[in-house]
Amino acid sequence: MNKLTLNAISLVLLAAGGVTMAAAPAAPRYPDGTVRFDRVPGEKGYWDGPTTTSLVEKGAKVEFDASGKLKNIADAAKVAPFQPWALALYKFRQQNNFIDDPLKVCIGPGNPRQMMTPGGVRFIQDKNYKRMYMIFGGGNRNWRTIYMDGRDPPVAEEVTATFLGLAVGKWEGDTLVATSTGFNTRFWMSNGGLPHTEALTLTERFKRVSKETLEYEVTIDDPRTYTRPWKAAWTLHWTPGDIQEQFCETGRE
């Protein structure tokens, strides 16, 4: 074996070792192969630490502070494909320091803002009833149900509008895809104050790419507010322990 061959073998082994060292532990699975989005028996943990503080269209170069405020208000139009009224309202909220943010009077974050609200998320996969329950520590310790039994999404005009919408879900490989309609307009869709109407439909894609990381992508389709559907994405991280108890209280800030 000549020196060149030995060097080549060494490089291959080093690269393989590097990959092994860098690879994150795989997402746990149920015996039937379905990815577990929650704990394995005996474990404590939940999803938290969203990597964004506001909704912004994928690929847009825009900077926010921790509250969702734009560092440069001139970037407002880059955040999403607004209709003119929606852009004006978004700017109004941004320039008024979110004084009318419903969260300030303990109104829940709604969806998808809930997914960027710190405080923790868990997914309870109920295989008997073919449902996924999501329980939230942030906001108002709320929960939502994703029906996985193959039913059609509800017609928005025929249901009582809610903060988190009415969701149906399905698996696309290891990705949970949830479609939600039936939203009320009593909440802000993001920390930054993005508006929406009752025509809102959300398509969310949840993927546990490793034990530690949950990728989240949401498609926002609200033709009364935005000129076309658009996507935003961020990740959440597995956090050891239990979701802590916290409740919103007005007048105690």
Next chain:
Amino acid sequence: MRRVLAPLLLVMASGALAQEGFPLDGTWRGETVAKDGSHRTIVLILQWDGKQITGTMNPGPDGTDFTNGKLNPEGWKFTLDVKTTKGVPVHFDGAISNLGKYNRVLAGKWTEGGSSFDIRFVHE
């Protein structure tokens, strides 16, 4: 007592609500006093369908539907042209204030036939 308290609490709660969706969506009630001292109430129900502002003026037996409301987000100016059930042309030209509040205000000039007056609508 409960019958009195429940609506009162509802009104107090609504005062604390913020505005969220399309600013004109919903019911607007305006009251004005004519020169002869008589009171007049005008109700507008407005809705945004993504392309146009539609609605009804004074819903009921004398209600009139319209599809030509126009909002200019610059200054939040709103105009409306409609005819009453008797065929009298109406023009309203106003602007939204207290934009961030649930009980926001739409104030402006109402011209109906040959007369015009200022009116202040409140979002309900």
